[in-house]
Amino acid sequence: MENKVNNEFLNQKSILITVAYLDGFHGSVIHVKEWGTYFVSKGFNVTIATIMWTPEIYNMITRYGVKVRSVFEDWNEKFDIVIAYHFPTIGLLLKKGVDCTKMVLGSLSSFEYLESFPLFFELASCLVCVSEESKLFHHLSGIPLEQMIVIENSIPDEYFNFTIKKKHELPEKIAIVSNHIPEELRDIKRERKFDTIDFIGMGGDIYTEITPALLSGYDVVISIGKTVQYAMGLGIPVFEYDYFGGCGYLSLENFYREKETNYSGRTTRRKISTYEIVTEILNGYANALHETDKIRQIAKDIFSLSKKLDFLLLKLHNTKDFSKNDLLNLNSNVTIEFDHNECFCKWTGHLKQENFSLKRNYPLYYNRFSCIEVFYDTGKGFSEGEKDVFSEFPITIYSRDNLRALRVDPSCNYCSVRIRSIKAEGEEIPFSTNANFIDREEYFFNTNDPQIYIDVRPNAEKYEFDMEVLQLNAEFAGKLSHTQCTLKETQRELSG
Structure with a gap:
């Protein structure tokens, strides 16, 4: 097998892999990283096209010699092999001039809509599913079983x-x-x-x-x-x-x-x-x-990842070539899908970039993983000796002997908090806070010691808290508080 694969390497040198996002250490990101890295080790020039990426993931992938580019660039390039995940990405790239000799369409799930195959699946050189479960799911959508092969999650x-x-x-x-x-x-x-x-x-x-x-x-x-x-x-x-x-x-x-x-x-x-x-x-x-x-x-x-990908390369050698001319002549639904793909990529790309832009460039930023402390008063008041620390909401805690009061500190910083639920035994219960002001059910804390006091229920064993925490730096929190005070003064003057 190795000699045959090496012969293929002599003739095919460029691979494009598509994925929606490179934004964290999750399944699809690691999947394309491992495939791209292996192909580079075998002499291919490998590019991953994506809607957006984070610097950390970009560095993790490019240090192995894999290039990362945006789907929104001007392409007009032909690759020897395209391996496409997350169907809107390949639709947009084809519209932007990408072409290839062999087209592999892949699916990494049996239930995520983004893992569906595009309408032009029948023109692909090969369809790859991550499991038998996924293969059967796509068969229910009308794709013939014989067009699909299974390449499971592989081990480097x-x-x-x-x-x-x-x-x-x-x-x-x-x-x-x-x-x-x-x-x-x-x-x-x-x-x-x-x-x-x-x-x-x-x-x-x-x-x-x-x-x-x-x-x-x-x-x-x-x-x-x-x-x-x-x-x-x-x-x-x-x-x-x-x-x-x-x-x-x-x-x-x-x-x-x-x-x-x-x-x-x-x-x-x-x-x-x-x-x-x-x-x-x-x-x-x-x-x-x-x-x-x-x-x-x-x-x-x-x-074995090497065995699986060598098998895929050999299989591609004996499959039909992808024809973009056939694609353009397929049917009007493909044109509609391409327009949908472009809208999808632009909309989700804009949304993600705005989110990361806020984190990088502004004093106001979203953070779900702040330091959350829950204090228990069992008769001696709240103290550092009786508390639990959590990294994210939602959280669940259990009652203690002689519990008289509960306090949740949702952050160790200036913040705003949107409270989704505070429950004892599944029922909503009252609470109070030291927030400076409340605006449309959002609690603003101009202090680095925000506190939420929970009413303890007799005989309740289980308490559940779910909140969305938005971190603020001190300067921004001060300006926000000053603006709120000015607004209240203006309202009083107008009402007087």
Whole structure:
């Protein structure tokens, strides 16, 4: 296979990959980064076209020799291969003059609308789905099964080549990798059964690119999707569970069944309690650890990124070429779709850029991951000795013995707060604040010690708080407060 692939490299040297956003360490971003990096290592000139990017992700990708460009540039270029994800991007690029010899259309989901195939799917050289579940979903939309192939989330070879230390006899260090951590996983820390529990992902303790070195220090990895395969590649016991639920420990018995739905938890959709999760992690660890070597070998055979992409290149050698002339003659619906794609890219691009512009250039910026403190008064007043610290809303806390009062400090800075809900046992409850003023249900705090006082309910065990926090710097907060005071004085004069 290697010689045939190398021959292809001699004749095909340019690849364009499209993706909607390069804005964080999430699935589609890491997917195109890994594919682009591998193709560069094999001698291709690789470009990723996207609506927008953040500097951090731009640097992560370009340091491997992959170029990043905006879909809004003038293109008028022909590539040997185009691999297109998120259908509006390729529609806009074709309208802007992109052409290619081989066209690969890809889908990374069975339910996200952005992962649909474009109307001209029948002209593609190849259609690639991330799982059998995704393939069947697209078949229900009228796409013939024989036009689609499955290339699952793959494991870069560095994972198989990485040597990890011998694991503990009992699980001591746990990594929970998720960008959408469910409550039953968050509460594992409350059980105090493990020495270390790190939440990795958006809103967690660590937010960075997943690497072999990062995961290698843990005894168990709890996650779904790509990270499940990463753990397999390292030979680490992996517990499949997230917001869809999941099967628990991956085993030789359930390996192929879970593979059908991309190790997403959707095969069983089994939801269990925190106590049950902890119990399964402890009781099943010995067997999971025993099976890791066999699972690692199977994963190397079927999920190796180099094998998967070499297979794709060979397949493309025997598929039809993409014809832009055929595309233009297809039907009027394609023209309508192209117009829709351009509007979509411009609108979402503008929205994202405005958001990042606010963060970079203005003293007012949005921040969901501020330092949130919850204080408990159990008869001695509020003190640093009785508090919990959180990184993001929504949060859930539980009552303590002799609890008399609760206080939530939504930030350690000047801020405005929009309160979505404050509940005890699922019911809204009263509260008060030290906000300087309120404007259309938004509370403005001209202090670096904002406080929200919660009415404690008798016999209530569970409290839930959900708020949107907008950070302000001191100068801006002062100007805002001054403007509000001036407005009130003017209103008083007019009413007098």
